[in-house]
Amino acid sequence: MATIKPSIPKGTRDFSPEEMVRRNYIFETISSVFKKYGYQEIQTPTMENLDTLTGKYGDEGDKLIFKVLNSGDFLSKVPTEKLTSHSSQLITSAISEKALRYDLTVPFARYVVMHQNDISFPFKRFQIQPVWRADRPQKGRYREFYQCDADVVGSDSLLNEAEFVLIYHEALSKLGLRDFTIKLNNRKILWGIAEIIGKPQLIIDMTVAIDKLDKIGFDGVTKELIERGFTKADIDKLKPVILLQGSNESKIQNLKSVLKDSEVGLKGIAEIETILDYVLALKSQTSDQKSLNLELDITLARGLNYYTGAIFEVKTNEVSMGSIGGGGRYDDLTGMFGLKDLTGVGISFGADRIYDVLEELGLFPEASAESTRVMISNFDQGAERYALPLLRKLRGAGINSEIYPSSAKLKKQLNYADDKKIPYVILIGSEEMEDGMLSLRNMKNGDQQKLSIEQIIATLL
Structure with missing residues (x-):
């Protein structure tokens, strides 16, 4: 054909x-x-x-x-x-x-x-x-x-x-x-x-x-x-x-x-x-x-x-x-x-x-280009399992959220977030899983801070 x-x-x-x-x-x-x-x-x-x-x-x-x-x-x-x-x-x-x-x-x-x-x-x-x-x-x-x-x-x-x-x-x-x-x-x-x-x-x-x-x-x-x-x-x-x-x-x-x-x-x-x-x-x-x-x-x-x-x-x-x-x-x-x-x-x-x-x-507000407000990183199966309840909390608070669907290198995940104009990324590694303080990265200026999931929700709302 x-x-x-x-x-x-x-x-x-x-x-x-x-x-x-x-x-x-x-x-x-x-x-x-x-x-x-x-x-x-x-x-x-x-x-x-x-x-x-x-x-x-x-x-x-x-x-x-x-x-x-x-x-x-x-x-x-x-x-x-x-x-x-x-x-x-x-x-x-x-x-x-x-x-x-x-x-x-x-x-x-x-x-x-x-x-x-x-x-x-x-x-x-x-x-x-x-x-x-x-x-x-x-x-x-x-x-x-x-x-x-x-x-x-x-x-x-x-x-x-x-x-x-x-x-x-x-x-x-x-x-x-x-x-x-x-x-x-x-x-x-x-x-x-x-x-x-x-x-x-x-x-x-x-x-x-x-x-x-x-x-x-x-x-x-x-x-x-x-x-x-x-x-x-x-x-x-x-x-x-x-x-x-x-x-x-x-x-x-x-x-x-x-x-x-x-x-x-x-x-x-x-x-x-x-x-x-x-x-x-x-x-x-x-x-x-x-x-x-x-x-x-x-x-x-x-x-x-x-x-x-x-x-x-x-x-x-x-x-x-x-x-x-x-x-x-x-x-x-x-x-x-x-x-x-x-x-x-x-x-x-x-x-x-x-x-x-x-x-x-140039009158479209920046927020109008967003579909996802925050993305959670995915480095391995353990981090993915840890992230799912957090994802549920974010969505329950009315925040447009997604998790990167499979484990991948950080650069690939951040490029994805950039392409979709996602303003924030939550990075979850072994340290974050141990102390419950998550790394929230601002994709516009690169600033990063450690916050609890409740603090992140308050920041994004």
């Missing part, structure tokens, strides 16, 4: 033990903040029924769904006319009834509808699971990646939006980030802007263009707007709004003047003011944390076909990186499954990008 060269599918990754410790550090930090704010964890299956997912992400999104072939002889029940047709969609629907999860949002909507009689509304859930997309792999874009979402459905209170601002601030601060901006906008404000320039039918075109302001500048935005059907007079009206500067308060006052004739625009402004008031009231209770950088950004658009109210985006200012989080309010998430008018709001953390940021800034 020919030797098969080991490989993994493009766009997927292996994670080393060190990487897993760091990834779990991110997930555990974020989930601890979710729980603090009353969110409960759920999980949904890796696979969903294909018809659950299709038609929810647009034509382009549907093309990126990984289909799963029916089990057994999947061709046997397919009518000949479908097999001989030139429509791949007809064939696919006949041989595949399931698909890998494309995101966490649609499965969450399906979950809410299926369990609506078992859950209490408002329903606050978070979910940290992998998703799959048949996208073209490139740097920073994978076919398998984790999403880290929190949503609350069944509540139209803007207190939820304010708490999401605080969740972003607290979680990212706990991860060590010091300079990041939480951007806030409202879909209704964007509707109002399109309304006052007389182009409500071109709202998508307008927002797609102004969303690129950071990348292509105002001249580039102007060129794109003209290509999309806007006039110079329209752009003259848009310019002061697009280039709005100053504090959040001054931006709001300017917008009130610009949108004075737009009912929907003024409603969006009122919602922003309410969110800012809630944030201020809640933030005063957490004044020990770093200052919160919350910016009203009128050019923020984010998935306009999806969101209906407040929208969020988070960017780090310490590293050149795209957004590391985003989300917003939606008014009919579960309508696609027959449960109408259930409003909700949700956010997502970009875990892979956050990992890259923390790595570049």
